[in-house]
Amino acid sequence: MLKVKSMIEHENKIGKVLGSSVITAGGTRTRDMMVEGRKYFNQKNVRGNVITIGFSHMIDFVMLVLSELSDFRSQLSIQRHQVPIVGSDGTVLEVVATDVADHVMPQGSLSSGAPLSIIFRRGPPFKNTPGLIWSIYGEKGEIMITATGPALQANDDGTSITVHTFDLEVMKIIARDQHLLIERRRSFQILDTQCYGIDTSSRCTKVLRRFEGGNI
Structure with a gap:
C-alpha cells in the first residue's frame, strides 16, 4: 500500500x-460453520480470531496510508x-458457542480530521463481488482499492x-494483481511480526489494545 500512500502524499493525485x-x-x-482447525477462532481468550488477525491487518494498512485514528467508536456484534x-x-x-464478534463497525476521525468508516463481517462477500472495497475520497479525485479479502497484504x-x-472525468487502473504482489508479501511479513506482539509499539498492536474492552 506504499503505492497508494505515495499517490496521496507525493503525487497529489486526489488532493x-x-x-x-x-x-x-x-x-x-x-459463513455459518468453521473447519476443525479453526475451532479456536470462537474462543476470545485464545486471542487468535478473525478480528485480531484479519481485521487488525486491514485497519493497520488503512492507517499506514491515511494516518492514525484520533478518535473512534465501534459496534461489535x-x-x-x-x-x-x-x-x-x-x-x-460438534456445535460450539462463540464469544467472538462476527461483525465490527468502527467509525471515527483520522488525525487529519477526515472521517473514516469501516464495515467488517466474517465470511465470504456477496457472490462475485470483491471481499474488500476501500474508497479514499479527495478534493480532486477518488482512489478505489479492491481485493479478495480484508488481509490485503496476503x-x-x-x-x-x-x-x-x-x-x-477519467478513471485509470494504476496497479493490478502481480504488480502489487512483491509489495504485499513484504508488508505482510512486517505486519505479521508486529501483530503477534514482537513489536509492541506497532500500529497493529496498539489497535488491538484499543479494542481490549470490546467483544473480540
Whole structure:
C-alpha cells in the first residue's frame, strides 16, 4: 500500500483527503460453520480470531496510508452464536458457542480530521463481488482499492488500484494483481511480526489494545 500512500502524499493525485470508507468480508471461507482447525477462532481468550488477525491487518494498512485514528467508536456484534465445527469430509463434529464478534463497525476521525468508516463481517462477500472495497475520497479525485479479502497484504490476486480524476472525468487502473504482489508479501511479513506482539509499539498492536474492552 506504499503505492497508494505515495499517490496521496507525493503525487497529489486526489488532493486533500476528505474521507474514507471500507466495506469488507472475510476471515473464513464459510459463513455459518468453521473447519476443525479453526475451532479456536470462537474462543476470545485464545486471542487468535478473525478480528485480531484479519481485521487488525486491514485497519493497520488503512492507517499506514491515511494516518492514525484520533478518535473512534465501534459496534461489535455476534449474529451467529452457535457455530458448527466440521471435519475434512464436511461432517459436523460438534456445535460450539462463540464469544467472538462476527461483525465490527468502527467509525471515527483520522488525525487529519477526515472521517473514516469501516464495515467488517466474517465470511465470504456477496457472490462475485470483491471481499474488500476501500474508497479514499479527495478534493480532486477518488482512489478505489479492491481485493479478495480484508488481509490485503496476503492476497496474491484479484487486487487493483483505480483512480478517478474529477476534472477530467477519467478513471485509470494504476496497479493490478502481480504488480502489487512483491509489495504485499513484504508488508505482510512486517505486519505479521508486529501483530503477534514482537513489536509492541506497532500500529497493529496498539489497535488491538484499543479494542481490549470490546467483544473480540
